[in-house]
Amino acid sequence: MTVLVTGGAGYIGSHTVHRLREQGRAVVVLDDLSSGRREAVPSGAPLVVGDVADRDVTARLIHTHDVTAIVHFAARIQVGESVVDPRRYWMGNVVATASLLESALDAGVRHFILSSTAAVYGTPARVPLTETDAATPINPYGETKLAIEKMLATYAQAYGLRYAALRYFNAAGALPDAGLGELHDPETHLVPIVLDAASGERPNITVYGRDYDTPDGTCIRDYIHVVDLADAHIAALSYLEGNGASGAFNLGTGQGHSVAEVIDVCRAVTGREIPVVYGPRREGDPPALVASPHRAEERFGWRAQRSSLERIVRDAWAWHERARTMARGDGNANPTPQARRKQEHANGR
Ligand SMILES: NC(=O)c1ccc[n+]([C@@H]2O[C@H](COP(=O)([O-])OP(=O)(O)OC[C@H]3O[C@@H](n4cnc5c(N)ncnc54)[C@H](O)[C@@H]3O)[C@@H](O)[C@H]2O)c1
Secondary structure, eight states: OEEEEETTTSHHHHHHHHHHHHTTOEEEEEEOOSSSOGGGSOTTSOEEEOOTTOHHHHHHHHHHTTEEEEEEOOSOOOHHHHHHOHHHHIIIIIIHHHHHHHHHHHTTOOEEEEEEEGGGGOSOSSSSBOTTSOOOOSSHHHHHHHHHHHHHHHHHHHHOOEEEEEEEOEEEOOBGGGTBOOOOSSOOOHHHHHHHHHTTSSSOEEEEOSOSSSTTSSOEEOEEEHHHHHHHHHHHHHHHHTTOOOEEEEESOSOOEEHHHHHHHHHHHHOOOOOEEEEOOOTTOOSEEOBOOHHHHHHHOOOOSSOOHHHHHHHHHHHHHHHHHHHHTSSOSSOOHHHHHHHHHHTTO
């Protein structure tokens, strides 16, 4: 009765492993460490370093650990990169997932949770978005996630697989007491970038476009605390294990915040100046992306508990500062590798 978490050394995966372990679930992590970090895997969860596309590895792992469910985070995740190098996304997301599912089906694994994304919706005609709204992605990243959703729907129909495709909106926040937080390379997400500007690791934050049809002219997104996301996976897993019907589920709060609002909250929480420069709009940035989270609440009783913008920024800042302090050595003579890595990353090494 073990849960296989692919990508469990990454941002959202590591938080989910932590929460699964807190609930007493047996977990094994599969991660190739292409962007994740060994030290982010919570203790008590064995890490197998390998590629989800490697059928020998996945078949052996599923057998050895008696895996009955898979939570599949491992993916390539950068929208911009997917446009210039789409084959990495079709291979790394769609082909790799098809391969993982081969091992899962062969071994009789029946429960599968996919990290999907709001990017499957493309540019929406209206918000909040419901799962029945048209899915028309506008970049290869979103296309590959939608393709995996479609693959899962046919496998559910034909092979009795039960799946939940969880369409995350904007994940943010951290679990500083567990030493977990967000660190992508390159970092493309707003909250960590703004906090880097607050701490002087970046000279400023560039806001792309302030002429959108929104109250302050900047883009609106639905920010969801990473621990709320983690808990949604656990709720979805219990739902599937209780024979809940497969499908796609939005994970958001139902409330949007503009880029300018995020920067203001970061200023208030950190007490720092945050210099802003304005750039042109980026192609493919919809003015607003906000989830209707009702289906997840109705079906598996989940709703966001700690996703106020203040809480998200407070937790992200606490992790950010803790990692920096430890890296400098003033808080702990023995900085964690993750903290050291963050400092090296900040120094451009
Ligand atoms: N961060 C967000 O805001 C967000 C929003 C929507 C969807 N998602 C989805 O959530 C998932 C996790 O995102 P994240 O932000 O934690 O990313 P991340 O890069 O921090 O984590 C991904 C992890 O997967 C591993 N990995 C990648 N390819 C692999 C492979 N072929 N085999 C084994 N391991 C592999 C990486 O080493 C990394 O540890 C992704 O599927 C992403 O598409 C994230």
